Amino acid sequence: TGRFTFDPGFTSTAACESKITYIDGDQGVLLHRGYPIEQLAEQSSFLEVAYLLLNGELPNQKEHDEFRYLITRHTMVHEQLATFYRGFRRDAHPMAIMCGVVGALSAFYHDSTDIHDPQQRTIACHRLIAKMPTIAAMAYKYSVGQPFLYPDNSLSYTGNFLRMTFGVPAEPYVINPVVEDALDKIFILHADHEQNASTSTVRLAGSSGANPFACIAAGIACLWGPAHGGANEAALEMLREIGRPERIPEFVARAKNKDDPFRLMGFGHRVYKNYDPRAKVLGEAATKVLDTLGISDPVLDTARELERVALSDDYFIEKKLYPNVDFYSGIILSAIGFPTSMFTALFALARTTGWIAQWTEMMEDKEQKIGRPRQLYTGHGPRDYVPLAQRG
């Protein structure tokens, strides 16, 4: 290929150095700053993981309390942002609203858009982590025609989000600790995943010097696609469409058929050629949440059977296609009460932490250059312009 390496889809190109997240796709290993994802999901909290991703170390008690204070003081959004929501149709997809609202933050917080000022960068990070639950909950409230709820900083990060989403001003909202714990786990498991499509989008946007709010809006747009974050919504819809275990062979046959664009959603991964460790944690959490909430959703049986059938099928074995993070998460989110349209918005809420940590790492890198891929040109050679009247 001459002067350039041709690598469409970036299957073999490292675009940056990073100290944040390590993945061994063959072994199914995921580490954040060296800590295994399973340990973080079981023992940590989302806010602590956010600190870890941003700062490189787990916080001690004092650092933890300070970080919590810094985040909670930014949980409210500018009052005028509510007007912005009202410009959308009520049936707007929450991701459409999130792209717009998060991009618009740069028009509200001028004191944290100077990317050359480390202090302003830090404030932007805190603002984004703090405001995403408020922004996502407002998108939900707007869609169901209920009033927006202000944040309650006495609650946990995830508890506050649950209350802003499902609470109403007419009565106190009681947080179910099992639900709070499961959702916090989901947030931890989605917090970062090295240079995936949306993170690379954030880095590429940031490499031009765009402000952090604009960069995160770009990440949200990329995450929306069904091959990426949109897969959690698509996976649950697929499981519901399959409906019962007897129909699984029909869908597996479709997924294997080259002439059918259908794919098993929540299956396969660019990097994992083994079981996605996040799916393992979520598969177990799904059973626990449904049991505790007393919900018997046939979709979980369908998912388990689909996994069993696919993992014993030569096509999936040869191509090393395993369940990914999106396969079981939707079952839990649905049991909690979220509509499918909110699933990817929740992914965006959690991934904002990873995006902003990766953006910060890039901004601190003195060697950082604008991202500018090249191409292999396959179009016409030079030719002369023909006036309109002379064109056949």
Ligand code: CMC
């Ligand atoms: N069902 C059926 N066949 C599949 C699937 C699937 N889910 N995934 C990949 N394949 C086949 C694909 O047809 C191809 O076959 P062949 O080599 O014969 O052409 C082969 O496996 C390799 O697929 P690819 O598309 O070249 O692999 P990729 O690394 O470019 O794509 C992926 C990775 C995640 C986009 C893809 O596996 C997929 O579309 N999965 C379904 C969507 C999904 O669950 N996405 C969530 C990913 S994890 C969370 C996130 O990152 O947001």
